Amino acid sequence: MKGGDTKWTIVGQGLAGTCLAWALWRRGMDFVWVDRGTGGSSRMAAGMINPLTGKNFEPSWRLAEFLPEALEFYAAVEIQLERKLWHPFPIMRLAGSEKEWRKIVSKLDAAEVAPWVVGEVAAPVGWVGAVEVGGGGRLDTRAFLDGSREFFEKLGYYQLAEFFGNGEAVIRCEGATGLLLGRYGPHRCAKGEILTIHASGWDETHIRIGAGGWLVPQGGGVFKVGSTYEWDELDELPTAKGRVRIVEIASRLGGEAFEVIGHDAGIRPILRRSQPMIGPLVDGGWMFNALGSKGSLYAPGMAVRLSRCLLDGTEPEPEVDFRAFLEQTRQDDSR
Ligand SMILES: Cc1cc2nc3c(=O)[nH]c(=O)nc-3n(C[C@H](O)[C@H](O)[C@H](O)COP(=O)(O)OP(=O)(O)OC[C@H]3O[C@@H](n4cnc5c(N)ncnc54)[C@H](O)[C@@H]3O)c2cc1C
Numbered sequence: 313m314k315g316g317d318t319k320w321t322i323v324g325q326g327l328a329g330t331c332l333a334w335a336l337w338r339r340g341m342d343f344v345w346v347d348r349g350t351g352g353s354s355r356m357a358a359g360m361i362n363p364l365t366g367k368n369f370e371p372s373w374r375l376a377e378f379l380p381e382a383l384e385f386y387a388a389v390e391i392q393l394e395r396k397l398w399h400p401f402p403i404m405r406l407a408g409s410e411k412e413w414r415k416i417v418s419k420l421d422a423a424e425v426a427p428w429v430v431g432e433v434a435a436p437v438g439w440v441g442a443v444e445v446g447g448g449g450r451l452d453t454r455a456f457l458d459g460s461r462e463f464f465e466k467l468g469y470y471q472l473a474e475f476f477g478n479g480e481a482v483i484r485c486e487g488a489t490g491l492l493l494g495r496y497g498p499h500r501c502a503k504g505e506i507l508t509i510h511a512s513g514w515d516e517t518h519i520r521i522g523a524g525g526w527l528v529p530q531g532g533g534v535f536k537v538g539s540t541y542e543w544d545e546l547d548e549l550p551t552a553k554g555r556v557r558i559v560e561i562a563s564r565l566g567g568e569a570f571e572v573i574g575h576d577a578g579i580r581p582i583l584r585r586s587q588p589m590i591g592p593l594v595d596g597g598w599m600f601n602a603l604g605s606k607g608s609l610y611a612p613g614m615a616v617r618l619s620r621c622l623l624d625g626t627e628p629e630p631e632v633d634f635r636a637f638l639e640q641t642r643q644d645d646s647r
Pocket residue numbers: 323324325326327328329346347348349350351352353354355356357358359360361473474475476485486487488489490502503504505506538539540577578579580581600601602603604605606607608609
């Protein structure tokens with residue numbers, strides 16, 4: 313189903329649903345938007361965008377396209393909400409071993425990496441090397457979600473409600489909840505835990521990444537630090553084991569003296585790595601999901617692409633088309 317006359321129902325108020333609401337609103341669409349008001353990984357995420365990620369120190373998938381789209385999108389919402397949402401931060405990528413440092417150094421001049429590298433910087437005590445990466449930062453996800461909800465509540469679009477129905481005018485932005493129900497075939501959802509800590513005198517000018525984790529300044533001596541990956545116990549309950557692991561990361565990245573002031577857990581919605589998906593469903597509705605670990609980066613651009621599918625009748629690009637993913641999965645299974 314497509315077209316400007318349809319009154320769509322958006323299910324879910326995470327990053328996916330919220331970006332979609334803005335994208336449809338900007339196109340002058342009327343819609344109903346529901347969220348059950350409990351859980352969701354966007355509410356506890358650190359909101360970080362890190363251009364060069366992972367052990368391989370590689371740009372995120374289609375970074376050069378999605379990052380400017382995301383920043384432009386958040387800037388436009390900041391104007392509507394009259395509130396700062398995007399906080400740019402240089403990222404200090406730390407190497408803890410000679411092997412890791414050699415790998416990073418070997419990538420610095422690569423054509424796809426070099427544009428994001430500011431340069432080598434002095435490594436803090438206990439680290440072998442450090443590189444500053446530009447273009448990153450953090451989205452204040454809570455402020456984005458809460459401000460957007462208030463904005464659309466006032467307009468009469470938003471309702472707190474659980475959605476149980478089906479239907480051809482429904483766009484499912486249900487995050488891990490939808491994937492765990494098995495709606496979209498096999499998933500790779502991963503639970504993650506995160507601590508909010510308070511520390512005095514720590515560096516608040518950089519996001520730090522190293523030791524398999526990250527430390528993201530929130531202002532006023534508060535930091536978010538994470539994270540864990542767990543594929544077997546997919547619930548939203550913080551664990552003692554998770555806390556121990558993240559305390560280790562915080563100690564390594566920041567120092568020994570800090571106070572834990574919050575501990576949360578969520579489930580990253582994953583189908584294929586952190587590659588987002590959109591697509592029509594057999595009941596005539598649509599899905600927007602699979603933002604993985606990179607919702608802040610991909611949700612805005614994907615929402616705009618989905619709005620074009622819904623309103624202009626364009627087809628999803630094959631790479632992000634959920635139907636192509638499903639077909640590939642079927643072929644893999646039959647081999
Ligand atoms: C520990 C951790 C740290 C993370 N850190 C980062 C980070 O730094 N940067 C980053 O980009 N990403 C991060 N992520 C990933 C990010 O959280 C996800 O990519 C993103 O939040 C997914 O958004 P979503 O809208 O798809 O899902 P969700 O945020 O889960 O939203 C789905 C919403 O749908 C609602 N819902 C579901 N079913 C129904 C129904 N039937 N009726 C009504 N409502 C329904 C849910 O209640 C929920 O509110 C992190 C994730 C975790 C777990």
